[in-house]
Amino acid sequence: MKIHEHQAKDLLRRFGAPVPQGRVTDTADAASNICEELGGRCVVKAQIHAGGRGKGGGVKVAGTPEEAEAIASEILGMQLVTPQTGPEGQEVKKVLIEEALDIDQELYLGITLDRKSGLPVIMASKAGGMDIEEVAAEDPDAILRVTVNPFLGVQPFQLRALCSGLGLTGKTAKQASDLIRSLVEAYMASDASLAEINPMMITPNGDVYALDAKMNFDDNAMFRHKDLVELRDLAEENELEVRASEYGLNYIKLDGNIGCMVNGAGLAMATMDIIKLYGGDPANFLDVGGSASQEAVKAAFQILIDDPSVKAVMINIFGGIARTDRIARGVVGALEELSADGPVTMPVVVRLEGTNVEEGRRVLEEADFDFIVADQMASAAEKAVAAASAASGA
Amino acid sequence: MSILVNKDTRLLVQGITGKEGMFHATTCREYGTTVVGGVTPGKGGQTVDGFEVFDSVERARQKTDANVSMIFVPPPFAADAIMEAAAAGVELVICITEGIPVNDMMKVKAFIEDLPVRLLGPNCPGVITPGEAKVGIMPGHIHSPGKVGVVSRSGTLTYEAVWQLSNVGLGQSTCVGIGGDPINGTSFIDTMSLFKDDPDTEAVILIGEIGGTAEEEAAVWIKENFDRPVIGFIAGATAPPGRRMGHAGAIVSGGEGTAEAKQKTLRENGIHVVESPADMGNKVAEVLG
Numbered sequence: 176m177k178i179h180e181h182q183a184k185d186l187l188r189r190f191g192a193p194v195p196q197g198r199v200t201d202t203a204d205a206a207s208n209i210c211e212e213l214g215g216r217c218v219v220k221a222q223i224h225a226g227g228r229g230k231g232g233g234v235k236v237a238g239t240p241e242e243a244e245a246i247a248s249e250i251l252g253m254q255l256v257t258p259q260t261g262p263e264g265q266e267v268k269k270v271l272i273e274e275a276l277d278i279d280q281e282l283y284l285g286i287t288l289d290r291k292s293g294l295p296v297i298m299a300s301k302a303g304g305m306d307i308e309e310v311a312a313e314d315p316d317a318i319l320r321v322t323v324n325p326f327l328g329v330q331p332f333q334l335r336a337l338c339s340g341l342g343l344t345g346k347t348a349k350q351a352s353d354l355i356r357s358l359v360e361a362y363m364a365s366d367a368s369l370a371e372i373n374p375m376m377i378t379p380n381g382d383v384y385a386l387d388a389k390m391n392f393d394d395n396a397m398f399r400h401k402d403l404v405e406l407r408d409l410a411e412e413n414e415l416e417v418r419a420s421e422y423g424l425n426y427i428k429l430d431g432n433i434g435c436m437v438n439g440a441g442l443a444m445a446t447m448d449i450i451k452l453y454g455g456d457p458a459n460f461l462d463v464g465g466s467a468s469q470e471a472v473k474a475a476f477q478i479l480i481d482d483p484s485v486k487a488v489m490i491n492i493f494g495g496i497a498r499t500d501r502i503a504r505g506v507v508g509a510l511e512e513l514s515a516d517g518p519v520t521m522p523v524v525v526r527l528e529g530t531n532v533e534e535g536r537r538v539l540e541e542a543d544f545d546f547i548v549a550d551q552m553a554s555a556a557e558k559a560v561a562a563a564s565a566a567s568g569a
Numbered sequence: 570m571s572i573l574v575n576k577d578t579r580l581l582v583q584g585i586t587g588k589e590g591m592f593h594a595t596t597c598r599e600y601g602t603t604v605v606g607g608v609t610p611g612k613g614g615q616t617v618d619g620f621e622v623f624d625s626v627e628r629a630r631q632k633t634d635a636n637v638s639m640i641f642v643p644p645p646f647a648a649d650a651i652m653e654a655a656a657a658g659v660e661l662v663i664c665i666t667e668g669i670p671v672n673d674m675m676k677v678k679a680f681i682e683d684l685p686v687r688l689l690g691p692n693c694p695g696v697i698t699p700g701e702a703k704v705g706i707m708p709g710h711i712h713s714p715g716k717v718g719v720v721s722r723s724g725t726l727t728y729e730a731v732w733q734l735s736n737v738g739l740g741q742s743t744c745v746g747i748g749g750d751p752i753n754g755t756s757f758i759d760t761m762s763l764f765k766d767d768p769d770t771e772a773v774i775l776i777g778e779i780g781g782t783a784e785e786e787a788a789v790w791i792k793e794n795f796d797r798p799v800i801g802f803i804a805g806a807t808a809p810p811g812r813r814m815g816h817a818g819a820i821v822s823g824g825e826g827t828a829e830a831k832q833k834t835l836r837e838n839g840i841h842v843v844e845s846p847a848d849m850g851n852k853v854a855e856v857l858g
Contacts, residue, residue: 288671288751288752290751290752290780290781290782290783291781291782291786293674293675293678293751293752294675325672325675326676326679363672366670366671366672368671393670393671393672394813395644395668395669395670395671396670396671396672396673398644398645399645399670425814427809427812427814429807429809437725438725439723439724439725439726440723440749440778440814441721441722441723441724441725441726441727441749441776441778441804442723442724442725442726442729442804442846443814444723444778444779444804444805444807444808444814445723445726445729445802445804445846446846447805447807447808448804448805448806448807448828448845448846449845449846449847450807451806451807452844452845457807460808460812460814493725493728493729493732494708528711528728528729528732529708529711529728530708551847552729552846552847553845553847556847
């Protein structure tokens, strides 16, 4: 789960991190007032989840409250296109109005899981404001890495090493150390998967601030963070993905025209891969999961055919924990329900294997719907690609 | 021979009174695994469907001498269940539960570090030695005893591989699901080193997926240490970067963990990589001649 910059900053502030003063708003009027309160100069920052907002014109400095109002009215409601949004962009619904601080130096600070050690790792770099992934690719040695004991927290010697690596001394090193400690505490306490301050900014006076903040969270831990779940912004997520998540389905929208329904994440990825190998393009990743109920399978099917780009559906079920007869009944039930509103003409290729497969195949055979049945993954992909290209008139 | 589980396995099922726990305790027993009982705190003393239920793993161990435990406990309590099994002296803990928070798994790793226990999973289908013991959620009937080992981060993709092997007349020594989470107990390398010590495993299918670098590390290890053929498949070549593909661990981030990079490293280290998930079985047959 992701949250907005202003929400991440509120969270970090609670852990003692120095964050510029500011407030979020959804009107240009209020932007002017907030700018006035901040002393007449401010930064107007579009609040969308995607990064690279500055490059797309979503972050601007205002020298007066009037200018803040003008910039806010320009940014609010715009479709902000950044390198991370895709060409359609993302609508800006809120702006963060923050005090404009003088910048002497911009550094990078982040914490995430190091999969190799299974422990959190702090990353820091002098190359602030840049995409850390670019830095990592071009000059990996420019990134300092410190693995943290998650139970004992970051130790003073580790903070000293980070500060010295960043070339910080005196009160700046002290403030940066406090910020790093706050970041680690916030990361652990909120079950984050990523916490990033990019840039961590140093003023000409040597004071340290979190100028930007990004936090992602471990979805599996959100059951114990009701307060964070409330910060979820559904407008930032794909509508079909939101609907899928309500049914506990793992669904990710892609660009192709073959809708996929598969059980198990690995097989779902492999199904996408084999569609590609046979010259087709998957429209989605969809894992109906181990214990998918008939209701969930119906919902999954409806999501697939509600996607206007889907021209054919490939169902690939290998039943272990998910019994194939249950999946088959869900598929038939969904089609019966949908057929009540008019006949379903979508070609549906089905490949079933595993626990109770005879029963599953019987359910499909006895259904009124004309399934295209395949007994191998490769032939299923081949049939799905053929059906999709026939339906597209290609 | 085989690895991890066999005829001597004495299985305890944690979370046995839950729906999935009971269903799969039963499928394991039907397969021929010795299931000695189950654990659900607060429900000790009952007998359900012939399974004796205990309040704690410690109590169950005293009464049954269980050496392997399989966990179906819901995610918020699963880390505790793993630690309980480890503390009670269970040798092999197989955690099926999907959705355990990463921070909980950090605690588990720290807790079990110095204990004589092996953790498999979490978020895994378990392990099966065909004809001897099934400890997991895989459909037993697709397996047959033989000489090919299988190790995988994915459940259903493992079944797919087994199905293909059986279709070309190749049986399996042991099939191991190491799980799809970013932090797991047993790695590809751990599993490969067990296969190395099993003279009856003549080839191994290694099924990886996007995310992390475990496959690359395993490839380097295999080149130096494993002298039998390894056939590899990496799922997720079509996955967009930055998106978590179902498994918590299946994400390409920062240019690291791509299918392309993994395939390349596997090939460079002598592993027979197949592009299509439908070719795994045929490739093993071809390599073994």
